[in-house]
Amino acid sequence: MSEETTDDAVEFAHQLFDAAREGNTEFVLTAIDQGVPIDLSDAKGNTLLMLAAYHSHGELVAGLVERGADVNRLNDRGQSPLAGAVFKRADDVIRVLLAHGADPGAGSPTARATARMFGIDLIEHVGESARAEEDDKGGEAN
Template sequence: MSDDTPAQAAAFSDGLFDLVRAGRTGAVLDQVDSGVPVDLADAQGSTLLTLAAYYGHADLVAGLAERGADVDRVSGRGQTPLAGAVFKQHDEVIRVLLAAGADRDAGAPSARETAEMFGRALPAD
């Protein structure tokens, strides 16, 4: 992508985030394995992992975490991937993120606070 124009780079990035939203695990991980930064973020500060968690794609979340994605990176809205998964009630994603070491208290509101707001409990420490 080094020779791409800013418009081409933006189109590539937008397309990659669309693949994340659609849960295209293989296609996204192939791009990361080919050199796309694992913590690539969109204009709102949401990373590939943030969106994968929010949209409930546990396999993609696991693959990104295995490749070193920051499981506690806070988006431009102050939310971590774990808090997003809690908000959307994606229990398998929550388990994957906790197994990858996600901090229940990172972000604002944190995953713990988000769970409390909705009368839910996070899996035990």
């Protein structure tokens, strides 16, 4: 691979990470659909999912997890996407991550500890996720 090709690839990766921070769902998901690794990470170990979750972009988070992004992958500081979403109080992101198996006990600090610090009830979000899934399937929540 030439130096120019490598530089182009690095520049494209930077554009993807910026797009994840900005919530540019179409750009990021199109790149993933065309073969970019779903758990591509930056120099600090932040995946596209981590960046989208931390910046409260629920639609992008949903698209990434539906394509197989690892909801429990920690960055180099040991932080999880769920803990980042809890820290930002991004309710829609929290619901999506929990519905797709995010572990509230993963990382440091854990999402559970972060939720306690901010007075957030994660169980409530699990319940909301279950009710939303039932509504999507045409069922009725009890």
